Amino acid sequence: MENFVQHPAEVDHARHCRDAARKLLIAVLFTAAWLVPTGSYAIGLDAVVSPRWLKDHIGTPGLKVIEVSDEASFEFDGHIPGAASITKSDMRFQDADLALVHLSPEKLQEIIRARGINHSDGIVIYYKGGNINEILGAYYMFWLFHYLGHTNVAMLDRGWHGWLSAGGEVEKRAKDVATGDFVARPLAALKIKTPELYAIHDRYTVIDGRPASHFAGRKIFPGNTRYGRIAGSLNQPWEDYIKRSKDGLIYLDMTEVPALLKAGMITKSEPLLQTCFGGTGAAINYTLFYAHGYHNQRFHDAGLRRWNAQNLPLIRDAD
Numbered sequence: 001m002e003n004f005v006q007h008p009a010e011v012d013h014a015r016h017c018r019d020a021a022r023k024l025l026i027a028v029l030f031t032a033a034w035l036v037p038t039g040s041y042a043i044g045l046d047a048v049v050s051p052r053w054l055k056d057h058i059g060t061p062g063l064k065v066i067e068v069s070d071e072a073s074f075e076f077d078g079h080i081p082g083a084a085s086i087t088k089s090d091m092r093f094q095d096a097d098l099a100l101v102h103l104s105p106e107k108l109q110e111i112i113r114a115r116g117i118n119h120s121d122g123i124v125i126y127y128k129g130g131n132i133n134e135i136l137g138a139y140y141m142f143w144l145f146h147y148l149g150h151t152n153v154a155m156l157d158r159g160w161h162g163w164l165s166a167g168g169e170v171e172k173r174a175k176d177v178a179t180g181d182f183v184a185r186p187l188a189a190l191k192i193k194t195p196e197l198y199a200i201h202d203r204y205t206v207i208d209g210r211p212a213s214h215f216a217g218r219k220i221f222p223g224n225t226r227y228g229r230i231a232g233s234l235n236q237p238w239e240d241y242i243k244r245s246k247d248g249l250i251y252l253d254m255t256e257v258p259a260l261l262k263a264g265m266i267t268k269s270e271p272l273l274q275t276c277f278g279g280t281g282a283a284i285n286y287t288l289f290y291a292h293g294y295h296n297q298r299f300h301d302a303g304l305r306r307w308n309a310q311n312l313p314l315i316r317d318a319d
Contacts, residue, residue, distance in 0.1 A: 066115060234260060
């Protein structure tokens with residue numbers, strides 16, 4: 001274990017954060033019931049839709065589709081008819097401590113409106129699957145819509161691969177869209193900041209989405225300088241969900257139950273704190289857990305990049 005000496009002032013700050021976090025976690029329990037699409041939407045969505053469902057409903061008023069890929073793939077490889085395009089980098093910026101975090105709600109609102117999204121819309125998100133960043137960006141966007149107060153959002157099961165396998169139509173040219181009226185109403189309870197996470201990590205279930213070798217402290221990602229994990233955390237590697245089609249597309253089967261949930265270790269009412277190294281990997285866990293009825297979650301957007309920048313304690317397996 002790395003040496004870590006905490007200043008008395010930090011102890012007081014941690015205690016204050018712990019008390020505040022307790023109240024906020026209680027708020028999440030009540031918020032969970034709110035995180036269900038209501039009749040105010042033009043079309044209500046579950047957290048996951050099948051390619052067949054989308055084929056049957058494409059073009060329905062109030063249903064919007066967003067593809068997470070790059071402009072070249074969107075234009076030249078085609079896309080689901082009527083879809084708008086966005087990339088992971090459109091949603092985030094690198095902070096002074098090198099942590100990657102989401103843009104302000106005001107900027108995100110502007111970006112989402114520019115894609116023609118209205119506040120009453122149901123939104124289906126999918127990815128091309130040409131690279132991992134598209135996968136990470138799509139699932140991050142699912143959480144981001146929740147954070148912005150818009151829960152009528154769904155992931156397309158198996159993404160672009162699923163759409164093509166179902167014989168979905170492919171559109172080659174992007175269409176101009178009218179600016180939408182989407183309104184960002186951030187739900188602070190869905191996000192946990194690093195000081196809070198440090199203050200309460202030993203009292204709640206922390207789920208780390210990194211590969212098992214990183215969780216154990218044997219490997220690190222490029223750009224990381226520290227080995228190990230948050231004490232007491234559980235490992236649910238998001239990479240375990242990744243599958244590849246015969247033609248090389250990456251996709252996730254959203255019907256797959258995460259191993260931690262199969263083990264029966266976690267209840268649906270239990271507050272879960274989702275983290276990983278850069279943040280977006282934890283969004284995959286957030287989405288799959290949510291799709292299986294685990295709605296009481298908080299998301300560590302800055303990830304272990306910020307935890308490490310603040311030199312907070314880590315443990316690792318013995319050699």
